[in-house]
Amino acid sequence: MSLSFGGIRALRGVSLAVREGETLAVIGPNGSGKTSLFNCISGAYQPGAGDISFDGASLLRLSPDRVARRGIARTFQNLRLFLGMPVMENLLVGRHLHFRRNLLSAALRLRREEIRHRDRCEEIIEFLDLEPYRKLRAGDCPYGVQKRVELGRALALEPRLLLLDEPASGLTGEEKEEVAYWLHEVRGRFGVTLVFVEHDLRFASRLAARMIALDRGEKIAEGTPEEVQRRPEVERAYLGDAA
């Protein structure tokens, strides 16, 4: 798949396959196209050429909400929470797709659906240790908690494919450990396929069995973490030509 913005080619013929149930890490230096790749998959950008298919059906020209309906959820590198809403409501928006929507019963306060979905969100709150923050506005939560809320919101959607854009960036060492633990649990508990973008090679190699490396919009390596990190192209991309 390829993506251009005017004269800038953000992705050049990148091709990758993700198998159901696996965990894939996408690594690469700044500006290498990792986030652009995610934006293409999730429908925020439309690739200029190529195809994206999920479960045998093409995702091309689908708006982000229809991609979500296919069972793909994502998080954002710079956090895109609903800052004015409490943490719990943020998670409930993640359940939006699963609601049986009916304006009349909403206006009449028939809460059966609400209770059903609240139950699921309470499970996620418990799972991610968010109890103390449940009623706090997302904008008032500390950064580490906001990252967790975003993960929780994506989980609430019950995705089959979860795209995480730098799940550990900006976190302290201890918080990174926690995120690694949760992602490990997420795979076990929700049986979700995981694709994540990461700068931190150590973090990435701990979670992912397979890795691809991007540089300047091109795929430069693919394989197990050890294989990828040993490739000279990857070293060059990360450390510059001098290395």
Next chain:
Amino acid sequence: MDLVETWREELRFAPGRVTRALLAAAVAFSIALPFLGQPAWIVRGTLVAITAIGVMGQNLLVGYAGQVSFGQAGFLAIGAYAFAHLQGLPWLLALLGAGLVSALAGVVVGFPSLRLKGPYLAIATLGFGIAAYQLLANVPALSGGRMGLAVQRPSLLSLYWTDVALLGVFALATTNLISSYAGRALMAVRDSEIAAESMGVNLTRTKLLAFAISSFYTGVHGALFAQFLGHLEPELFNVSEVLTQFVAITVGGLASVEGSIFGAAFVVLLPVIFGGLRWAVPVFFGASILAVLIFEPGGLAGALRKARLYLEQWPFR
């Protein structure tokens, strides 16, 4: 101090002792007002109730869904004139009809919101308001020409009771809506369009829904206003009405149902207090917006929320 034992209690209507007490006081006050024997205050109460319905609609659009619209004068006019033309029908049908015609116009006006944001959307919707005014001023078949349109006017007391009851219905429905999936979708779109979309919220549908609901409320506001006045002319729906509505949602409190009612009371009652100095009202309106933005961005509702939180947690803090 209330102890919440399960989250199910939070789903109840008006949780918290202080909230329930305030609500009961407001209902008691509305019932007592006509018995005070002050016709002038019954008129004001009626006008506050009518205005509050429109302000609530405007607040759904601007405060909850984050779509800045200056088209309120147009929706108000559409509701008022639709009601005047539907007078042959039973009252409730005519009222619903006025709301629905206005909601339809809302959907049409909402289309630019799919492309435009912030000030650009404000200008596009302002254009609609002016166009509606011009249309009414120049098409006698719609507006009754220079003679205006007459609307049947019930007795003051029956106006008061119906309008206050309607405000109750609208306030209840709004409270329920915003705490449902629909309200969350509106706020999600306000806070981050891309995240809302990625969570499966359909932007087109949500924005147009916000416009439709909001202009339904404003249409009903217009219809009740027409009934209150008993007479309609296009001059009533010029751009200054938009300003009034904006003052109401800002001073009352963005994204708040009770704030919409406070805001409506503010814009209706302020000119009463000013009395002879009526020319100074717009100046004071402008100053009050500034004061709110500087000192209490949550408006009157925000100030009340803080006071209530303090009371509910007393003596703990």
